[in-house]
Amino acid sequence: MDAIIMDGKDLTSGAVSAVKCIANPIKLARLVMEKTNHLLLTSQGASLFAKAQGISEVPGEQLITERSRERWRKNLKPGSNPVAYQLGLGTVGAVAIDRQGNVACATSTGGMTxxxxxxxxxxxxxxxxxxxxxxxGAVSTTGHGESIMKVILARLILHYMENGMSTEEAADAGLNYMKTQVDGSGGVIVVNSAGEWTAKFSTKQMSWAAIKDDQLHCGIHTGENEIVSVAASPQ
Incomplete structure (x- = not known):
């Protein structure tokens, strides 16, 4: 699995890649940020660091769902399209802003099938x-990884915001640029320094949720924005 976390107050960040048997890789990424002078640890090095920090390994079988196994089997067949399957997988991302105006982001994924x-x-x-x-502000992304890396999508969206775009305009501009330049699809969640947020995607769907004040917003398909009171939402 891969994961990243970043603190907008001082640009400190931590990331891990190609780690196995770690249930919560973002926690490990945070330890990289807080306990080392490095930004990214990978594979065996990340695993050794996890052990040194007391993070227990979880048997791999417990981290693989039957749905993931079935996707893997389908991708073994001739003519399969791993990229298409990837777009429906479960990257987990979050952006946040506190009362002092500090922003942060975190993202983790199991990667491409x-x-x-x-x-x-x-x-x-x-x-x-x-x-x-x-x-x-802060951005977390999901989608076709190689396309996202080619356009440096999260930083690109913040660049648009630095030049006067709203969160929604910047998210749309970034996703459109990725589509026109490298034919890539994905999704983003964005919050700016004023607490304004958006969730945008160029894929068929993306599950998202946002909380501001006492309102919980959520959706899956384009145009959806269900709003309920946090106090009235199911616990």
Whole structure:
């Protein structure tokens, strides 16, 4: 799995890539940020660091769902399209802003189905899988990793915001640029330094949720924005 976390207050960040048997890789990425002078640890080095920090390994079988096994089997068949299958997989991302105006982002993923051994996707790469800067905002991304890395999507969206675009305009512009330049699809969640947020995607769907004040917003398909009171939402 790959993961990244970034603190917009001072641009500190931590990331891990190609780690196995870790239930919560973002926690490990945070330890990289807080306990080392490095930004990214990978594979065996990340695993050794996890053990040194007391993070227990979880048997791999417990982290693989039957749905994932079935996707893997389908991708073994001739004519399969791993990229198409990847777009429906479960990257987990978050952006946040606190009362002092500090922003942060975090993203983790299991990566592309049937990927080559040693492949590292966008998630663990600063500026691609996520980016946060108090002066602008924070972004977390999902989608076709190679496309996201080619355009450095998270940082690109913040660049658009630095030049006057709203969160929604910047998200649309970034996704459109990725589509026109490299024919890539994906999704993003964005918050700016004023607490304004958006969730945008060029894929068929993306599950998202946002909380501001007492309102919970959520959706899956384009145009959906269900709003309920946090106090009234199911616990």
């Amino acid at each position: 049937n990927k080559m051994v040693g492949r590292v996707g966008d998630t663990a790469c600063i500026g691609s899988g996520g980016y946060a800067n108090n002066s602008v």
